[in-house]
Amino acid sequence: MRIEENKSLKLYNSFGCNEISRYFAAVKSVDALLEAIAWSKEKIIPYYILGAGSNILFTKPFEGLVIKIEIVGILKTNETASEVFLNVGAGENWHHFVSYCIQKGWGGIENLSLIPGTVGASPIQNIGAYGVEVQETIESVTAIDTQSNQPITFNNLACKFSYRSSLFKEENNRYLITAVAFILKKQPQLRTEYGSIKETLREKGIKNPSLVAISNAIIQIRSSKLPDPKVLGNAGSFFKNPTLTTIDFEKLKTLFPQMIAYPISDDLYKIAAGWLIENCGWKGIRKGKVGCYEKQTLVLVNYDNASGNEILDFSEEIIQSVLKKFEIRLEREVIVL
Numbered sequence: 001m002r003i004e005e006n007k008s009l010k011l012y013n014s015f016g017c018n019e020i021s022r023y024f025a026a027v028k029s030v031d032a033l034l035e036a037i038a039w040s041k042e043k044i045i046p047y048y049i050l051g052a053g054s055n056i057l058f059t060k061p062f063e064g065l066v067i068k069i070e071i072v073g074i075l076k077t078n079e080t081a082s083e084v085f086l087n088v089g090a091g092e093n094w095h096h097f098v099s100y101c102i103q104k105g106w107g108g109i110e111n112l113s114l115i116p117g118t119v120g121a122s123p124i125q126n127i128g129a130y131g132v133e134v135q136e137t138i139e140s141v142t143a144i145d146t147q148s149n150q151p152i153t154f155n156n157l158a159c160k161f162s163y164r165s166s167l168f169k170e171e172n173n174r175y176l177i178t179a180v181a182f183i184l185k186k187q188p189q190l191r192t193e194y195g196s197i198k199e200t201l202r203e204k205g206i207k208n209p210s211l212v213a214i215s216n217a218i219i220q221i222r223s224s225k226l227p228d229p230k231v232l233g234n235a236g237s238f239f240k241n242p243t244l245t246t247i248d249f250e251k252l253k254t255l256f257p258q259m260i261a262y263p264i265s266d267d268l269y270k271i272a273a274g275w276l277i278e279n280c281g282w283k284g285i286r287k288g289k290v291g292c293y294e295k296q297t298l299v300l301v302n303y304d305n306a307s308g309n310e311i312l313d314f315s316e317e318i319i320q321s322v323l324k325k326f327e328i329r330l331e332r333e334v335i336v337l
C-alpha cells in the first residue's frame with residue numbers, strides 16, 4: 001500500500017473541487033484496505049472511503065487518510081435456468097458492470113446505465129433511475145465492520161434499503177463495502193414505462209427492445225439531459241425529492257395545481273424537487289462560478305473552478321427559497337464533507 005501526502009482531490013470528485021487530503025491511498029484488495037485502516041488508527045487520524053467521488057462535495061481540506069476503493073473483479077458464483085449470481089468487487093466501475101451484464105444477456109440493471117460511480121457505492125444510496133432501484137437486484141453486501149474489523153455480509157433485507165438510503169448511509173462510515181452480490185435474470189421483465197424510454201425507442205423504430213436497445217435509449221436520454229462531469233463539474237441530482245403526506249400534498253396542490261408529484265403509498269406523495277426549484281425561479285440561474293444546469297434544474301454545476309463552499313452556499317440559497325415559497329425543506333442527496 002502506497003500512501004501519498006497532500007494529495008489534491010480535484011481529479012477524484014465529479015464536482016472537480018480542489019481540496020487537499022493530508023494522506024491518500026488507493027487500495028486494490030481487502031488486505032490493503034485493512035492495512036490502510038490500521039495505518040490511520042495507528043496515526044490516530046480519521047479516514048474516509050472514496051469510490052469515484054460522484055456523490056460527494058468536498059468543502060474543506062481532509063486532515064486524515066482518504067482511502068480510494070479499487071477492489072475489482074466480476075465473478076459468476078452460481079447459475080440456474082432463469083438466474084445468474086454474481087459477486088462484484090466494490091471498486092468496479094458501475095457502468096462497466098452494467099455493460100458487461102447487458103452483453104451477456106443478463107437483465108435487471110439496464111435502466112441504471114451510465115450512472116457514474118462504483119459498484120461498492122451503489123447500495124449506499126440505493127441508486128435509482130428510470131423506475132428501477134439497485135436494491136431489486138442485490139442479493140447481499142459484504143463489508144468490513146470498522147467496530148470489529150471483521151468482514152460481515154448483509155442479506156438484502158438487512159441492508160434496510162429505502163429511497164436513496166440504506167443501512168450503510170444511516171450508519172455513516174461504519175461499514176466499508178468490499179463486494180456486492182447480485183442476482184440477474186436471464187429472461188428479464190423489461191421496464192420501459194418510465195420517462196421517455198418508450199418514446200425514444202419508438203423514434204428509433206424499435207418495437208421489441210432488447211437489453212442493449214433499452215440501455216442505449218437510456219444512455220441517449222441521459223446524455224441529452226445531464227451534464228458530463230468531465231466537461232462540467234456536477235454530482236447529478238443535488239437534492240432528494242421530498243415526501244409529503246397525502247393531506248399536506250393536497251393542501252399544496254390546491255395552491256399550486258401544476259405541481260409535479262406521484263403517490264408512493266396510500267398516504268405519501270413524492271414531490272419533484274426539480275419542479276419546486278424551477279418554480280422558485282432557479283432554472284438556468286448562474287451566480288458567479290456556480291449554477292443550476294439549464295436542462296435539469298436539480299443538477300448544480302461547477303462552471304469555473306468553484307470551491308465546495310461556493311457550491312454549498314448556492315445550494316443553501318435554493319433550500320431557503322423553496323422553504324419560503326412551499327414550506328418544504330429540501331434535503332441534499334449529495335454528501336457534504
Ligand SMILES: Cc1cc2nc3c(=O)[nH]c(=O)nc-3n(C[C@H](O)[C@H](O)[C@H](O)COP(=O)(O)OP(=O)(O)OC[C@H]3O[C@@H](n4cnc5c(N)ncnc54)[C@H](O)[C@@H]3O)c2cc1C
Pocket residue numbers: 014048049050051052053054055056069090115116117118119120121122124125126127128129175176177178226227228229234235236237335
Ligand atoms: C452526472 C451524474 C448523474 C448521476 N445520476 C444518478 C442517478 O441517476 N441515480 C442515482 O442514484 N445517483 C446518481 N448520481 C450519483 C452517483 O452516481 C451515485 O451516488 C454513485 O453511487 C456514487 O458512486 P461513487 O463511487 O462515486 O461514490 P462516492 O461519491 O465516492 O461516495 C459516495 C458515498 O459512499 C461512500 N462510499 C463509497 N464507496 C464505498 C465503499 N466501498 N464502502 C463504504 N462506503 C463507500 C463514500 O464514503 C460516500 O459517503 C449521479 C451522479 C452524477 C455525477
